[in-house]
Amino acid sequence: MSDFLIDEELLAAIDMGSNSFHLAIARVDHGEVKKVASMSEKVQLAAGLDENKNLTEAAQQRGLACLARFVGRLGSVQPNRMRIVATNALRQAKNGHEFIQKAAEILPKPIEIIAGREEARLIYLGVSHTMVNSGRRLVIDIGGGSTELIIGEEFEPIHTESLQMGCVAFTKAYFEDGEISPKAFERAVVSARKELSGLANTYKAAGWDTVVGSSGTIKACRQITVNMGWGDDQENLTREGLEKLKEKLLKYRHVSEMEFEGLKEDRRAVLPAGVAILYAVFDVLGLETLVYSDGALREGVMYDLLGRFQHEDIRDRSVHALMGRYNADPKQAERVVNTAQDLFNSVAADLDLSSEDSDLLRRAAYLHEIGLAISHSGYHRHGAYLLQHSDIAGFSQIDQNHLSHLVAHHRRKLRSDARVDVMKVGGSKLVYLCLLLRLAVLLNHSRSDQMLPAIELTVDNEQQWHLSVSGDAKQWPLLVADLHDEQVQFKHWDVELNIQSEQFID
CATH class of the missing domain: 1.10.3210.10 (Hypothetical protein af1432)
Structure with missing residues (x-):
C-alpha cells in the first residue's frame, strides 16, 4: 500500500447496511474527501434473517445482485483504495460466511464485518467531518438492524454504543404485516427504552452541546416534519415535531395508507418502526432538537482509509x-x-x-x-x-x-x-x-x-525454508536447541525448516 494519496486520486466505500447498501466514490482534495458519485439500494438484508438467524437465499441474491451493480462503478478505483464493510445483519447471520464467499467472486476486495462499536466510531468520523460546529456532540444513527449512539468532540469519540434495535428488525417484530396500531407502536417504544436504559445515565452524565442525526430513518423523519411545517427556524427535527409525526402516523391503520410529503416509497414500510425508535431516544435522553448530517458510515470509512495513507x-x-x-x-x-x-x-x-x-x-x-x-x-x-x-x-x-x-x-x-x-x-x-x-x-x-548472531532466512519453495545462523553456534547453545525443537513444530505444519551454522548443519 502506498504511504500517501495525492489530490484527485479516488477512494471508494461500500456500506452493506441491514436495510440499505450504499456505494460512495470520492476524490481527495487537499486532505478532504469530496464525494463524486454514489449509489444506494434497499436490500433489507436484516429482513432476510429467518427464525434461526440464517440469511435466506432470496436475501442473499438481493445482496449479491446489488453488489454486482456497484462493482460496475468501481473500475476507476484501485482495490487498495477501497473498503467494503458489513454491519449488523452479517454480524447476526449464522451463515454469513456463505454470503461472504459468494460475494468474494464478485468484489475486488474482501468484505470486512465490523463490530458494533467500530461501526459507531466510523459513523462519528463521517458525521464529524461534515459538521462545522464545535463542542461536544451526541450522534445518533438508526440503521436497519442496530442503532449507534456516540458522544465525541472534534474528531474523537468519547463514548460509543451499538444497540440491538433497528428499523428493519423492529418492523419484523412489531409491524410485520404493515399494520399500524397504538398498541404495536407502544410495544416498540418500550422495547427501545429497555435497550437505551443501560447507557442513559452514562450519556447524560457526559453531556453534549448539540445532537446530530444521520442515515435514512432520521433523514426521513426530519424531512417529513419540515415539509409539514413542524420543524424549527433552522429546519431541525424537534421533540414537538416528532410528537406530531407520531400522532399523525397513528391515525393510519396500514403503511399503504400513509401520506407524508417527501416520504420515499422504499422507506414507507420501515417508517413506523423508525419513528418508534427515535421517539424512545428523544424520551430517554431528554432531547429537544436534532440537527441532521449527511455524513454517515460510508464517509467515515473513507476518512478512516485516508488516515491509513497519511500515517494516521x-x-x-x-x-x-x-x-x-x-x-x-x-x-x-x-x-x-x-x-x-x-x-x-x-x-x-x-x-x-x-x-x-x-x-x-x-x-x-x-x-x-x-x-x-x-x-x-x-x-x-x-x-x-x-x-x-x-x-x-x-x-x-x-x-x-x-x-x-x-x-x-x-x-x-x-x-x-x-x-x-x-x-x-x-x-x-x-x-x-x-x-x-x-x-x-x-x-x-x-x-x-545483546547482539544476536546474523540470521538469514530464505525459501526454496513454500515447504522448504532455510535459516542460516552466522558464527560459532556454540556461543548460543540455547538458541540452537530451541531451533532444533522448532524444526519438529514446523513439520507439523508441512514446512521443512533447515538450519545451517558452523556447528549445526542439517
Whole structure:
C-alpha cells in the first residue's frame, strides 16, 4: 500500500447496511474527501434473517445482485483504495460466511464485518467531518438492524454504543404485516427504552452541546416534519415535531395508507418502526432538537482509509493502547517486531506476501504478550482470546481473527488440525505469518539487547525454508536447541525448516 494519496486520486466505500447498501466514490482534495458519485439500494438484508438467524437465499441474491451493480462503478478505483464493510445483519447471520464467499467472486476486495462499536466510531468520523460546529456532540444513527449512539468532540469519540434495535428488525417484530396500531407502536417504544436504559445515565452524565442525526430513518423523519411545517427556524427535527409525526402516523391503520410529503416509497414500510425508535431516544435522553448530517458510515470509512495513507492509522493507535492496557513489555515487543520485519522482508517476494501482510505481522508482534496480564500459563491463548473478543478501533472481525490466530500459535506445540483452522481463516499466507512470528519470538527468548548472531532466512519453495545462523553456534547453545525443537513444530505444519551454522548443519 502506498504511504500517501495525492489530490484527485479516488477512494471508494461500500456500506452493506441491514436495510440499505450504499456505494460512495470520492476524490481527495487537499486532505478532504469530496464525494463524486454514489449509489444506494434497499436490500433489507436484516429482513432476510429467518427464525434461526440464517440469511435466506432470496436475501442473499438481493445482496449479491446489488453488489454486482456497484462493482460496475468501481473500475476507476484501485482495490487498495477501497473498503467494503458489513454491519449488523452479517454480524447476526449464522451463515454469513456463505454470503461472504459468494460475494468474494464478485468484489475486488474482501468484505470486512465490523463490530458494533467500530461501526459507531466510523459513523462519528463521517458525521464529524461534515459538521462545522464545535463542542461536544451526541450522534445518533438508526440503521436497519442496530442503532449507534456516540458522544465525541472534534474528531474523537468519547463514548460509543451499538444497540440491538433497528428499523428493519423492529418492523419484523412489531409491524410485520404493515399494520399500524397504538398498541404495536407502544410495544416498540418500550422495547427501545429497555435497550437505551443501560447507557442513559452514562450519556447524560457526559453531556453534549448539540445532537446530530444521520442515515435514512432520521433523514426521513426530519424531512417529513419540515415539509409539514413542524420543524424549527433552522429546519431541525424537534421533540414537538416528532410528537406530531407520531400522532399523525397513528391515525393510519396500514403503511399503504400513509401520506407524508417527501416520504420515499422504499422507506414507507420501515417508517413506523423508525419513528418508534427515535421517539424512545428523544424520551430517554431528554432531547429537544436534532440537527441532521449527511455524513454517515460510508464517509467515515473513507476518512478512516485516508488516515491509513497519511500515517494516521487508528489501528496502530489501538495496538499501542492495548499494549498499555495490558502492560506489555514495550522493549521486548520492539525486539520481536524488528526481527519479524527482517524475516518478512527476506521471504515476502518468494511467499507472495503483501504490505498488508507485513502490517498484520508487525501488529501481532507488538501484541503477542498481552495475555501475560492474565496469567503466564497459556498466555498465548489468553492473548488470542482478548484479541478475538475485544472491541478494537479500526479492526474488522476478520482482522481480529487473524491477529488472534497469530498470537495463539506464536509458541508451544503446533497441531496439524490447527493448521487446517488457520488455512480456513486466512489461507497459506496466514500460515506463513504464524511461522515467521514464531521464529521472531524464538530468536528473542533472551529478552536482551545483546547482539544476536546474523540470521538469514530464505525459501526454496513454500515447504522448504532455510535459516542460516552466522558464527560459532556454540556461543548460543540455547538458541540452537530451541531451533532444533522448532524444526519438529514446523513439520507439523508441512514446512521443512533447515538450519545451517558452523556447528549445526542439517
